[in-house]
Amino acid sequence: MGAAGGQLLAGATELFQQRQPDCDVRLREAQMVELMPWLRNGEIDLALGTFPFDEPGIATGPVLISEARMLAVPIRHPFARRSSVCLEDLARATLLQLPGTLPDSLRADRTPCTTPSGRPIEPGPSAATFNEMLTLIGAGRGVFPVGAHARRYYARPDVAYIPFDDAPPLRWGLLWRADNATARVHAFTQAAYDLINDHAAE
Template identity: 30%
Template structure:
């Protein structure tokens, strides 16, 4: 099989189309000598004469006619293939696997998937549900998911992320608690309350965030019992074993008759982010982040919120 150089084939097709080497060279923005050299190298590779010069320009031989017909189709298929590969590489085609915790994303996940599939008809969005941060991180690390929605900090410095929503911090209290009738509370009001600890945290930084540390007076939070499932944390709250600090969407997703939720005025908010690894198409991640921000009210903020952790 002849080893064809696509530059030589493109030069030949331009000459075949123009029936003139000079005009073909002008069209290709090449010197006439370069185009002539391309034709000669192509003829040597194929072992055939492709054109003959005439007083009016050039004329294709039978072999040249055959190459002109097949070469045009070949380059057309190659250009189409290149475009398809670029589309897939940019994440505009194929499957996008988004992993999320339903309690964090129930207000927008389906809308994001539908918006992306409407905008990019060759893209299929698969939503994968998990319950904990470690499950999300494991799917990202193993390649089982392309991106994840999670609150930052994540405890994994390898991840890139773009914040897509800000949630005020709420506290879950038993309805019998002396503070339960208040419209809101402060961290000072909760200073002596044991805080239930999520067992699923993956680093000290993440734990400090969920305990709202350091407190305004510099003291650490009083540690309460630790448990993994959100439902178990709320049962502990209902039984008076401690309070639990969580982003506001959880108060709407997990209502319980014997638990009340109050905003914590001076607690730092939680930031939900779209996180991904270096394997994910950067252009598509930017598109997903923009879609989510439009749905959550972040559309007025610049997408420069994309962070590349060191």
């Protein structure tokens, strides 16, 4: 999912195929609403997504990437002039929503109903794709928490990315059907883990 995820998986694929030259890997970009159906019906073997991902029958690998959270806001929003925001600030904004087809655990993490102190957060419209989400933000329809990579890969003149000063990091990892935990699935997961950790050690 997304440009940064594509780069990560391309690197993992190269390492995996060095270790498993007889295995072909096909990379596909999944929109948010496609992720679960593709996993469930076997159209894909693995997916890169954000944690927590608590869904029956879906297994998760180790955390590959942990990045700071930022709040994507319309460029004319008062938050856009600030150097940081906090989770309590969400009570003063309209929070765009993830599609209802995604796991409850994921939606609760990314689009909570209340702030940590219990103040209600106004829900906004939902979006089926990340670019649709950014379009809604740019149009002033609401705000949405994203990973820090969005500032680099999704720079837009109508959207500002403001760091949270108190939010936990956004974590990324691989997902697969628990009944499809093949040796190659585990080998690809290991290749992705090794790629990330080898780069971290450099």
